[in-house]
Amino acid sequence: MNGGQDLGGTHGHGPLMQEPDEPVFHADWEKRAFALTLAMGRPGGWNIDMSRFARENRPPQEYLSMSYYELWFYALETMLKERDLVSDDEIASGHALGPPKPVKRTLSVGDVGQVLYRGGPTERDTNTTAKFKAGDRVRAKKINPVTHTRLPRYVRGRAGTIERVIGCHVFPDSNASGAGENPQWLYTVRFDGPELWGEGADPSVKVSIDAWEPYLEPA
């Protein structure tokens, strides 16, 4: 979706603010929101692409005025409510108002280390052949899906060079909507600064994205 999250090349966001000796979390609620989000991934049954879409799928003015952990937390509420795991009444009252919905599994304290260490690799076996190879010229397609995508607006319609064939990876555009992993070949595509930002842009700048094959066409 062309939402508030797609920030590359946009203007007016003000100066960069650095914080010396920044703590990992800035408030206790941030810690709990972070941990709840990680822990509920198991019983919730959603995937990372669904989480990202739940965070970005809101009016841009809201997205831009919320902090990172606010985006995480309200996305968590959304995903829990969509799956009937909690209700608005329960959040308002602060207590469970009915029996739990059966879930496949939860995250026990004994599993935390192993679950984090394993992570969620997204590379998949395939019997297909990659359409492009390193050095090929490609163009990012002009697409404007209202659903989740990982093709940023600033490269759409721009020509670049395949730098690396990464492998076959879960395709977020499918995975976010529940349509399955639909693995696709993934490439690192490098663009010249002036191709992205126009004549006169710094020619010493190159920008790359990682793009799945359905985002690309030969140039």
Next chain:
Amino acid sequence: MSGHDHDDHHHDHDHSELSETELRVRALETVLTEKGYVDPAALDLLIETYEKKVGPRNGARVVARAWADPAYRARLLKDATPAIAELSYAGRQGEHIVAVENTPKLHNMVVCTLCSCYPWPVLGLPPVWYKSAPYRSRAVSDPRGVLADFGVTLPKDTEIRVWDSTAEIRYLVLPMRPAGTEGWSEEKLADLVTRDSMIGTGKPKQPLEPT
């Protein structure tokens, strides 16, 4: 709003908003715990892991080893995920890591314009600026300007390569080893490696700077 006679309106407003979210987080944790969906001890361990165990000191050890051991450096640049796992760093948000090396002719810098993808096992959770709109918007269109904000100036003919983390590949910058560190131990070298130098928005400390 609380209705106090408050002259600092903005502050009061921020405070009320935070409190509302804080109350909702507490309420949700209670509901999820009562329903048996979460184990509060697991939540505590998740927090402790990212506050105390997983952070940029991990990445600094990787970089220091690459500086000290040419064979390790070669493995890291060829396939970073197993090379990093040699030091027991792996997993969530670092399932597929690529290390990119700075040289006198090439400077690498990492961003995620679409959210805040970041190599957790080696750098921990991202700082606020990395997740912020000012960084995510400008890193791809004006990286030299962003670097200047970080106090980093590069020769005009140094190529700047920005890696926008749009997929599940996570990038770790291997900064240049500071001069004057010949023969240093890995431990001592690791003290020179800053978080920002591994994102590409900073340089390592120099041997004479206080560490």
